[in-house]
Amino acid sequence: MPAKDTLPDFEEKIASLLKKSHLSVTESRRKILHLFLEHAGALSHGDIERKAGEKFDRVTVYRTLQAFVEKGIIHTIPTADNSIRYALCKDDCSAGHHHDHHVHFLCHRCNNTYCLDDVVTPDIKLPRGYVAEQVEVLVEGVCKNCR
Amino acid sequence: MPAKDTLPDFEEKIASLLKKSHLSVTESRRKILHLFLEHAGALSHGDIERKAGEKFDRVTVYRTLQAFVEKGIIHTIPTADNSIRYALCKDDCSAGHHHDHHVHFLCHRCNNTYCLDDVVTPDIKLPRGYVAEQVEVLVEGVCKNCR
DNA sequence: AGCAAAAAGCAACATAGTTGCAAAATCTTG
DNA sequence: CAAGATTTTGCAACTATGTTGCTTTTTGCT
Numbered sequence: 001m002p003a004k005d006t007l008p009d010f011e012e013k014i015a016s017l018l019k020k021s022h023l024s025v026t027e028s029r030r031k032i033l034h035l036f037l038e039h040a041g042a043l044s045h046g047d048i049e050r051k052a053g054e055k056f057d058r059v060t061v062y063r064t065l066q067a068f069v070e071k072g073i074i075h076t077i078p079t080a081d082n083s084i085r086y087a088l089c090k091d092d093c094s095a096g097h098h099h100d101h102h103v104h105f106l107c108h109r110c111n112n113t114y115c116l117d118d119v120v121t122p123d124i125k126l127p128r129g130y131v132a133e134q135v136e137v138l139v140e141g142v143c144k145n146c147r
Numbered sequence: 148m149p150a151k152d153t154l155p156d157f158e159e160k161i162a163s164l165l166k167k168s169h170l171s172v173t174e175s176r177r178k179i180l181h182l183f184l185e186h187a188g189a190l191s192h193g194d195i196e197r198k199a200g201e202k203f204d205r206v207t208v209y210r211t212l213q214a215f216v217e218k219g220i221i222h223t224i225p226t227a228d229n230s231i232r233y234a235l236c237k238d239d240c241s242a243g244h245h246h247d248h249h250v251h252f253l254c255h256r257c258n259n260t261y262c263l264d265d266v267v268t269p270d271i272k273l274p275r276g277y278v279a280e281q282v283e284v285l286v287e288g289v290c291k292n293c294r
Numbered sequence: 295a296g297c298a299a300a301a302a303g304c305a306a307c308a309t310a311g312t313t314g315c316a317a318a319a320t321c322t323t324g
Numbered sequence: 325c326a327a328g329a330t331t332t333t334g335c336a337a338c339t340a341t342g343t344t345g346c347t348t349t350t351t352g353c354t
Contacts, residue, residue, distance in 0.1 A: 076227060078225040078226055078227045078229075078285065079225055080223055080225045080231075080283070082225075082229060082230070082231045083229070084227075084229045103271060103273075105273070105277060108280070116273065116274060116277075118274065119271060119272065119273060119274070122269045122271070124250060124266060124269070124284065124286055125266065126250075126252070126263065126266060126286065127263060127265065127266065127291070128291075129290070129291030129294065130252060130263075130286075130288060130289070130290055130291055131288045131289045131294070132286045132287070132288040133255070133287055133288040133289070134286070134287045134288070135284065135285070135286050135287075136227070136283075136284070136285040136286075136287070137271065137282065137283070137284050137285075138225065138282070138283040138284075138285075139271055139273065139277075139279045139281070139282050139283075140279070140280055140281045140282075140283070141277060141278045141279040141280040141281070142277070142278045142280070143276070143277055144274070144275075144276035144277055147276065147278070
């Protein structure tokens, strides 16, 4: 085992995730996936650039995130402050088809965004004529850890 | 009556809205409010800059929108594509306290965002420990006019 | 090890948003 | 309605955020 590695499983998980998605295993992809795995909450592009940016070009971070979204490894979470956040998808997300029918929670104290995987988005009764294809729910408040 | 004016009521409504909010009545504010009144859907900063931008400085548009949000004249709608949209508030929004407990609808065809004022956001049952303060619901699909 | 394909890095550019300050418009009050 | 105080605007300069094309490096494969 070469160097510091919080959990040895991470590296294996990362490699298999990338291979399953037909992406070659590169240092930046491993590093960025590692950040997602160890962070729990969602990350914005800026977060990632700050945490890993010393080592990678800005453009690489953009392209990596883009590739991950396309392959269904991460999904985007819209926020009110105009900064998209990204979070790991559950296993049942595949390329192009995201199944993130869960609610997102933004904590006003710690400013973290969490996927509440067990809380499914409710059905919304729309006025006549409107057809819903997808429902995004963002709940804001105070999270479990901040009370 | 000086010039073209789709609906004469607009100018009155605009003036009273601004006065009620303790904002002085200036040309850019009147113009931008006019855009909101005649458009029905929500507008992004870019939309406004394009529609009114010939006449006003970019900075003025930023500051005007910011003032309107602070005073409770308009509210922001988060979108998935990292471009905040703005829409007029109902009358019961006051400075600082937005009461936009309604659902927003983004149409994939015409790319317009509408406030569904009659569709209230549902209660979300959260896991133990989480406290909700606000719920944002964004429904994506096809709108009434695009079918 | 060697080759083709993919990804990273670099530079240059495009767009979006912010700040400080001087000039202009608006509001206020006599 | 004029004059001064106050807001607001426009300008310039700057920072941050994203994008594109191209060359070099890394990866995957045999």
